[in-house]
Amino acid sequence: MTEDALRTAVRELMPRAKTDLTELVSYRSVYDARQFPVEECLKAAQWVADAFAAEGLTDVGLHETPDGSNAVIARYPAPPGAPTVMLYCHYDVQPPLGDDAWKTPVWELTEKDGRWYGRGSADCKGNIVTHLTALRALRKVVGDKYPVGLTLVAEGSEEQGTGGLERFVPDNVELLRSDTLLICDCGNFAVGVPTFTQTLRGNVNVLVTIETLEGPMHSGMFGGPAPDALAALIHVLASLRDAEGNTTVDGLPNDQKWDGVQYPPEQFRADANILDGVDIVGGGTVSDMVWARPALTVLGMDVPPVVGSSAAIQPRARARLNLRIPPGVEPQDALKALTAHLESHTPWHAKVTIETEATGSPFRAATDGPARKAMAAAFAASYGREATTEGQGGSIPLCNVFADIYPNAEIMLMGVEEPKCLIHAPNESVDPSEIEHMALAEALFLASYAK
Numbered sequence: 001m002t003e004d005a006l007r008t009a010v011r012e013l014m015p016r017a018k019t020d021l022t023e024l025v026s027y028r029s030v031y032d033a034r035q036f037p038v039e040e041c042l043k044a045a046q047w048v049a050d051a052f053a054a055e056g057l058t059d060v061g062l063h064e065t066p067d068g069s070n071a072v073i074a075r076y077p078a079p080p081g082a083p084t085v086m087l088y089c090h091y092d093v094q095p096p097l098g099d100d101a102w103k104t105p106v107w108e109l110t111e112k113d114g115r116w117y118g119r120g121s122a123d124c125k126g127n128i129v130t131h132l133t134a135l136r137a138l139r140k141v142v143g144d145k146y147p148v149g150l151t152l153v154a155e156g157s158e159e160q161g162t163g164g165l166e167r168f169v170p171d172n173v174e175l176l177r178s179d180t181l182l183i184c185d186c187g188n189f190a191v192g193v194p195t196f197t198q199t200l201r202g203n204v205n206v207l208v209t210i211e212t213l214e215g216p217m218h219s220g221m222f223g224g225p226a227p228d229a230l231a232a233l234i235h236v237l238a239s240l241r242d243a244e245g246n247t248t249v250d251g252l253p254n255d256q257k258w259d260g261v262q263y264p265p266e267q268f269r270a271d272a273n274i275l276d277g278v279d280i281v282g283g284g285t286v287s288d289m290v291w292a293r294p295a296l297t298v299l300g301m302d303v304p305p306v307v308g309s310s311a312a313i314q315p316r317a318r319a320r321l322n323l324r325i326p327p328g329v330e331p332q333d334a335l336k337a338l339t340a341h342l343e344s345h346t347p348w349h350a351k352v353t354i355e356t357e358a359t360g361s362p363f364r365a366a367t368d369g370p371a372r373k374a375m376a377a378a379f380a381a382s383y384g385r386e387a388t389t390e391g392q393g394g395s396i397p398l399c400n401v402f403a404d405i406y407p408n409a410e411i412m413l414m415g416v417e418e419p420k421c422l423i424h425a426p427n428e429s430v431d432p433s434e435i436e437h438m439a440l441a442e443a444l445f446l447a448s449y450a451k
């Protein structure tokens, strides 16, 4: 039957997947001309374009996005009545972040203890190779004609946060139109555990400035009755967490529960590099705290540094705040609540100014559509176990753009980037079994979703 044939085909294609990934990793495709030549990105883009053209995709081309990078886009027209599936990935990578910290050559795919090391081996070139392997297996088993329409999108500046593709999508709605979007820039909860990344938190960034005096005043002569701007700021910031460490913004719920996979505290402790003896904070489970509830972080403060500080009361102090918000909370509501909280907790009628830096919406994937059902079945068949769900504490603004523009499309976040991959860090690697299982799941999905 097709399932066994696809399984065999994917397995036989794994040596080719390794060869392909070796070539892809050799391109130093960091989209930052100050660090790496632009040609490296262009070579990687051209490689991706050629590879998908070779698998029968049409209208293959490099499309310049508003930030100057190139997205590789290719299509396969849907057979009559069949849906169209977007295969998303990105070919740009993070810089090495210290060549010295790498135990293998950064740009040379190197096998060690069963994993393949190199920058981009997982994020996201491993997902490019997964797409290719799935398509090749389908061609081998089902024939030259794909059962669904395809839209390949390989972004060229995802790691830079310059929003090139986000700004490109609204002007190219028809070019990219798809019924289901596979956003393959995520990963399983652990190797061998098929996982949908179900939610992403949004964020609200503000600058809060407190002013109390015309200028700095001697802390001996005036300390006591003089209103200290830094003390006022400390007072305000302290009101944003309770003793347990829960984020406490007035009017913002902070007791949500995560209903998918539970993040074991020991694993979180290790992943987050928490010092021995120091607590994990908050009243919920780790999954509740990191995926389902708001979290406020003070990103920076303008206060006198210790060296060079004098015996003076500060007239002015400033902090940059980052509030992560879970699905179910609108950024505008969170901003309003945070602003009101900061104003009402500022003591002594000190002057407080709040400036909004940025806001981003949280994201929640739909779970009840036909594509999701087909993918859950494909995951189960490929991995031999049912899929679970996790969240992601950070944001992928592109998902919100897609959700706004294609409101009826099913969006699924998945991929080969499980935690051991150490994406964005030195010594990034991928587990080839994840490429194999994900490619099989994708092939099974494309075969079954057509019906």
Ligand SMILES: [Zn+2]
Pocket: 090, 123, 124, 158, 185
């Ligand atoms: Zn990525």
